[in-house]
Amino acid sequence: MILEIYSFSTLTSSIDEGLNSVMAPWLVTLTEFVIVGIVFLLFYALLGLFLVYLERKVCAVIQNRIGPNRVGKWGMFQTIADLIKLLMKELITIKNADKFLFNLAPFIVIITSFMAIAALPFAKGLQAIDLNIGIFYVMAVSSLGVVGILIAGWSSNSKYSLIGAMRSGAQIISYELSVGLSLLAIVIFSGSMQLSTIVESQADGWWIFKGHIPALFAFVLYLIAATAEINRGPFDLAEAESELTAGFHTEYSGIKFAFFFLAEYINMFIVAAIATTLFLGGWMPLHIGGWEGFNQIMDYIPSIVWFFGKTFVIIYIIMWFKWTFPRLRIDQLLNLEWKYLLPLNLMNIVLISFVVLIGLYFK
Amino acid sequence: MNEEAVKKVILKEDEDYIINMGPQHPSTHGVLRLEVCLNGETVKHMTPHIGYIHRGMEKMAEFNTYKQLIHLTDRMDYLSAHINNEAVCLAVENALEVEVPERVQYIRAILDELSRVASHHLWWSAFGMDLGALTTFFYGMRDREKVLAIFEESFGSRLLHSFNTPGGLMHDVHPNFRKHTREFVKYFRKKLPDYKNLLTDNIIFHNRTKGIGVMDKEMAINYGITGPSGRGSGFSCDVRKVAPYGVYDKVVFREILYPEGDSFARYKVRVDEMQESLNILEQLVDDMPEEGGYTAKMKPVIKLPEGEYFQRVEAARGEFGVFIVSKGEKYPYRIKFRSPSFSNLFVLGPLAKGGIIADLVAICGSLDLVIPDIDR
Amino acid sequence: MMENRNEFEDFVSKNIPYCTLNQGAQYPELIIPAEKLHAAAAALKNYKEQPFDYLVSLTAIDHLDKFTMVYHLESTLTRTMIVLKAVLEDREEPQIDTVSDLWITAEFHERGVFDLFGIRFKNHPDLRRFFLEDDYGFPLRKDFKDDVNIIEYPN
């Protein structure tokens, strides 16, 4: 089993006890809220900056380039420089735009992605809130982001933006189904919707191995559908820079644009983290039955390293999609969902139910 | 409201959802404005607006001598500048009945094919990018750089090398020219499978281009669509075959024809043409004579005998024609450039009709328009 | 260039009797008066043995006393190229029939010619300025003076 020294529960509980000893319980809750909020804000900003940097480096290597290399060693501070630039830029007010909604939209997008992060189990004992319907919550919250995109497209009084927003709406509503169904596969396997329970259930093997073919199938379907849901890769129709210049955020500038940009990358992290948690064992190390020595070595790697390692592998795959494929057309995109992904997913669910019922998976 | 009035309201022009693609738009590849009238995402009709970089080249050419106006033709289709130069040079040489050395003809043909490959490289890159495959851009540019390096070594400039002059070339090619051309052919043959795997065989790419913007042969001829776009509709319009100039009657090559007439056929024509150009290059480089000078003897001031001269060549985008009217002076009396992109542009409207915006972008990319070539 | 020249001459003398057929330096030239243009063009387009269905180039020449419209036509069947010339005597208000109903590509070339020469094309579906503003003048006419950007070329 995973080593106790890497568990964050000792740290968190000691903070809790320390606070409890000096102040009233309601004040403790409030303080903890504030601490968690600040930690997540910092994490959010740093992660977003890092992901942008990572994407630029990955695509540069794929395209025989060097990528950012001016600010700092290997261009490490390039994204920070970009952020400072975006902060200093003018916020252009759009003529005849719906001012209130126009300003509200970036916040909706960023808050929803922020909320989804709260339920993710990052490491043993490091989870802000462990809901008993964790998957359901994450899915529900992350699909709220489309509301922000729709509002952004509608309120900015631009024809390109409106088309982009409408595309995005159609896309996310349909791909939501596939994402849900492929996640349902693991819910059936593990018999729980609580993220911590799902992770615990993978202590002796990840679901992608234990669930063999149907789980692998669900994983692939999830990857495709999730890429579509975050408006990325070959499915970036809402932005589609060669058709709609920049889609729904055409009219945004400065930090408001940065919010959309950041939210897109955080959403990528969220879907990768969900895939990690559900299919690849979350923060669980790689264990192979019977190889005791190997398993023990794996245990020495901290759980947080496992989690982020797996997440970034999936993030790399999503980036790999984007930098390889041409963009789909809107009708083909919907065809792919309704004619291919959804039927396959439904078949897979039936298959999994049988597998679980007969007990054909590795326990 | 009665039925008539309702109809009127629905069909009212002001109610149309009109978006202006361009003059600054990533997929119009220059200052072209497409006024697209939409119904949802479906294109109801599309009107191109041009003239944003009209420089009056035909008027300017009336005040330039035949040697001076060569540099103007560079600035039309800047991606195959050499071929445009050659058209004017051939027209003047034919008018004066000057025999240019065989070596010059070979060098010109090699440069033609190199320009064509470089131009198709850029088109391939940009077409991939139009469809959202961003990596193609860098792979295409990477390979194009090799061609440009050859140009730079011999002519000192990469894009607008006014290297032709009536009677021959400005100066001799670099001693390494032949070697580097051979190296490029070898290099690019190795890279062609990447092109195939990355885009040509891709299922998403097939879905985006197959059956999109179908133009039959009749339509292509009627609209005067030439070059790879015309040959994608089965219109045999390769000037190198139809009216051979230079040494093109001495080399063996295939005119690429695809009868389908959709965007994918146009794509295939260009990709196959790159390969065919490599075959031509191999033959030309082997046969190119070592001796023979680089220019015929020409008078310092060229005066064309009175008359009208028409010369056409196969540029990378289609048939490039020069029509010179001379009154026996050192300046042309009237000069007309028949540029391929000008004719090719206007089929975009009929082809895009009924498709959606993404199709419009795909068709526009597959026609391979160069805007300065349209505006002149 | 042209193998069946005799046949072509017969065809021309039968169907386009009002034209003068020159041998020309490069291509055979048919010179016709402006008002007969459309009939001649239609006859050439509908010539059974070698239909001149591909309009390569369309342009005008300003001869100071008259305009000449020049049409380069090619037959995609036999790859024969001819030049059709229509002479417009009236330089003040030049008018000529459009051929855009025969070759659609002519519609755009004619718009270009209208823009730069000021030749009006009768029955043209959409005759508007192409490159320049509406009040610019016709720059490819030899007597054009640019009042705004006066550039004198050193001749």
Place this chain on the structure above:
Amino acid sequence: MNSVVRYFTDIYKGVTSLWTGMKVTGKYFISPGEIVTEQYPENRATLKMEDRFKGEVIMPHDENNQHKCTGCGICEVNCPNGSIEIITKKVPNEQGKMVRAIDKHIYHLSMCTFCELCIKTCPFDAITWGQDFEHAVFDRTRLTRVLNRPGSSLKKKEVKS
């Protein structure tokens, strides 16, 4: 049944075609091979332009501050867009006769199209291409240059042996 088979073969073909595409980019990710990026300001020292590179028109001067330009004005006539202006003056030669000599050879780099006609037609090979390409300036007038250096004079023709 046939359509079901076709449905699954379609999926199979599509996935394999996507995988071949991903293999190409994956291959370049693992072994990028040649990196095309030019580290421009850093590689100034090693950046060597081709000998024939057309950067600008220059007039070579020898160690005695002498050039070969006689001020004949052929380059000015041949320039298609008036990038060259020649201003001549009269100077006395050894015999005391007043002869024409170059005062200022003005070259407008901002208008030059690099067509090479001036260099090609110069009967004395007085001007040639310079390889400098860093012409970015904040003021356009700084692109107007006087090619002959101040105080320079015409080089005497060597007697051919």
